Amino acid sequence: MSRPTEDTYRHQGLRKKLVQHLHKKGITDDRVLDAMLTVPRHFFLDSAFDEVAYEDRAFPIGEGQTISQPYTVAYQTQLLETEPYMKVLEIGTGSAYQAVVLAEMGVQLFTIERQKKLFDENWKWNFLKQYSSISFFYGDGFEGQPDYAPFDRILITAAAPFIPQKLIEQLSKGGKMVIPLGAGDVQQMMRITKLDTGVLQEEVFENFSFVPMLKGKNE
Ligand code: SAH
Secondary structure, eight states: OOOOOOOOHHHHHHHHHHHHHHHHTTOOOHHHHHHHHHSOGGGGSOGGGTTTTTSSSOEEEETTEEEOOHHHHHHHHHHHOOOTTOEEEEEOOTTSHHHHHHHHTTOEEEEEESBHHHHHHHHHOGGGGGOTTEEEEESOGGGOOGGGOOEEEEEEOSBBSSOOHHHHHTEEEEEEEEEEEOSSSOEEEEEEEEOTTSOEEEEEEEEEOOOBOOSSOBO
C-alpha cells in the first residue's frame, strides 16, 4: 500500500467540510467532531483514494475489509460516550482510523484484528507509533482481551451475529458496549449498559451495514 504522507490545506479544508456535514447529520458531540477534524483520514487509505477520502463513504482497505463510513465512525463514537483515560476495547482494527479517533479523545485503547495482513500493516506503520495509548492485538475479537479486562467501553466495528458473552464478561460495571447486531445485510446499532447490579440494559438505534464479525483468526 502506498500511503499519502502530506496533510495539505486542501485536505484540511475537505476535512472541515466533512465534519460540518456530520454535524448536520446529527453528530453533536464536539469531542467527536474535534477528533475527526484532527485525524487525517486520507493517511488511512491508499493514495489512489486521495481524491475521495473525505467523502462520507466506506472504502476498501484490502482483505475484503473496509474503512467504515465517516458517519458510522462518528455515530458509534458518539454513542460510546467515552471520557479521557477510560479503558476501551475495539473489535475490528481494520485501517486503525476509528482507533486513532478514539485515541485523540484521550482514551486508553486496546484493539483487536483477526486479519493478519491488516494487523501487520498497522504495527509496522510509523504514523501509528506516536499513539502510545493504542495497543494492537492480532486475535479473535469474540475472545476479547481478558488479560486487560475489565473495560469501561467496548466498541464492535463489525456485524455481530449475537452479543458475545465473553465481551459482556469483560465489561466493567457501569460500562457500555456499542454493537451493530444482526447476521443479515443490515444491523441494528445497539448500546448495552451493564448496570451495577450486573443487569444489562439495551437501547436500539439506527440501522447500518457492516462487514461480518467472523470467528477465529485469518493467517
Ligand atoms: N474500525 C475499522 C473498521 C474495519 S471493518 C476502521 O476504522 O477501519 C471491520 C474489521 O473487523 C475488519 O478489518 C475485519 O477483519 C475485523 N473483524 C471481523 N471479525 C473480527 C473478529 N472476530 N475479531 C477481530 N476483528 C474482526
